[in-house]
Amino acid sequence: DSGSARASPEQYDIQYLTPVEIGTPPQTLNLDVDSGSSDLWVFSTEMPASSVKGQAQYDPSKSSTAKRVQDATWNITYGDNSYSEGIVYKDVVNVGGVSFDAQAVEAATAVSQTFTTDANDDGLLGLAFSTINTVQPSQEKTFFDNVASELDAALWTADLKYHKSGCYDFGVIDDSKYTGQITYTDVDSSDGFWMFDVSGYGIGNNTFQSTSFQGIADTGTTLAMLPAQVVKAYYKQVRGAKLDNSQGGYVFPCQANLPSFVYGVGNARYEIPGQYINYAPVDNDGTTCFGGIQSDAGIGFAILGDILLKSAFVVFDASENVPRLGFAKK
Numbered sequence: 252d253s254g255s256a257r258a259s260p261e262q263y264d265i266q267y268l269t270p271v272e273i274g275t276p277p278q279t280l281n282l283d284v285d286s287g288s289s290d291l292w293v294f295s296t297e298m299p300a301s302s303v304k305g306q307a308q309y310d311p312s313k314s315s316t317a318k319r320v321q322d323a324t325w326n327i328t329y330g331d332n333s334y335s336e337g338i339v340y341k342d343v344v345n346v347g348g349v350s351f352d353a354q355a356v357e358a359a360t361a362v363s364q365t366f367t368t369d370a371n372d373d374g375l376l377g378l379a380f381s382t383i384n385t386v387q388p389s390q391e392k393t394f395f396d397n398v399a400s401e402l403d404a405a406l407w408t409a410d411l412k413y414h415k416s417g418c419y420d421f422g423v424i425d426d427s428k429y430t431g432q433i434t435y436t437d438v439d440s441s442d443g444f445w446m447f448d449v450s451g452y453g454i455g456n457n458t459f460q461s462t463s464f465q466g467i468a469d470t471g472t473t474l475a476m477l478p479a480q481v482v483k484a485y486y487k488q489v490r491g492a493k494l495d496n497s498q499g500g501y502v503f504p505c506q507a508n509l510p511s512f513v514y515g516v517g518n519a520r521y522e523i524p525g526q527y528i529n530y531a532p533v534d535n536d537g538t539t540c541f542g543g544i545q546s547d548a549g550i551g552f553a554i555l556g557d558i559l560l561k562s563a564f565v566v567f568d569a570s571e572n573v574p575r576l577g578f579a580k581k
């Protein structure tokens with residue numbers, strides 16, 4: 252079995268939304284496929300109308316295959332202090348043609364303002380490791396873990412693009428989506444993330460620095476959160492850039508000519524065009540812009556979010572006893 256689903260960007264590529272069918276007859280919700288968390292949670296008819304501003308809601312009472320998981324609850328808080336919580340159903344979930352008939356669908360009973368204000372995002376589909384799923388008293392499995400044994404290959408791939416729709420594929424590596432070789436690197440999943448060693452970095456045409464650091468491949472985080480020293484060195488090359496704590500990170504004049512950023516996986520090098528690192532304006536007149544590369548201070552590891560991932564074809568491979576990540580140019 253294999254499948255493919257579209258990943259459509261929201262404004263500024265803040266996140267990518269993928270249509271997911273839930274229940275019988277199918278209810279289509281647009282979810283944020285998130286390799287940085289492991290809960291499949293959705294806006295639902297179980298939450299107060301005041302928290303819903305345009306999102307589609309999963310209605311278990313309209314699904315003949317929905318079954319309540321008695322006494323099960325969940326709650327999750329992300330690093331940006333957004334959160335959601337609720338109750339649990341088992342139901343049919345279909346992503347790009349790959350289906351599982353008893354997927355834990357975590358129906359929200361409450362969500363924070365961040366999620367309420369994002370009208371197009373109907374929830375998240377977590378694809379990190381099931382060890383960090385938040386359902387209690389008994390943890391549930393991610394969609395990928397549930398379908399892995401049915402897939403032609405126990406892997407999924409991410410092909411995100413800059414201000415354009417991309418694809419998530421399940422069970423197959425589509426060779427037409429990348430060029431050259433795929434460079435694989437082992438994953439340390441002990442924290443529940445797709446964590447690997449970044450072998451170094453380069454800024455613009457400066458020489459590549461072979462100083463490695465640990466990072467996670469995280470499709471659910473918009474920006475790249477990198478070691479403070481790397482970030483400082485990057486913005487030193489940007490005239491007018493400054494760390495503005497009121498904005499929560501580095502900002503610069505929107506007209507700035509940003510250097511490219513290179514990250515290493517093993518001996519391979521992947522370049523992010525400078526343009527990708529101009530994330531979005533922070534003011535209405537568009538004079539000051541917020542950087543797509545920010546510090547990972549306080550997190551404990553780097554986060555390679557969409558800003559970096561969209562420059563590569565990425566393979567999330569659990570087909571061997573040690574999971575691994577593959578990166579290729581495209």
Ligand SMILES: CCNC(=O)c1c(-c2ccccc2)csc1NC(=O)CNCCc1c[nH]c2ccccc12
Binds near residue numbers: 266372472
């Ligand atoms: C800023 C979002 N990222 C994180 O908090 C995060 C952290 C993290 C931990 C502490 C401080 C900062 C970040 C570690 S792994 C990790 N990755 C995830 O948590 C991935 N899921 C993010 C889901 C998410 C959080 N806020 C949103 C707003 C819109 C759409 C999706 C989201």
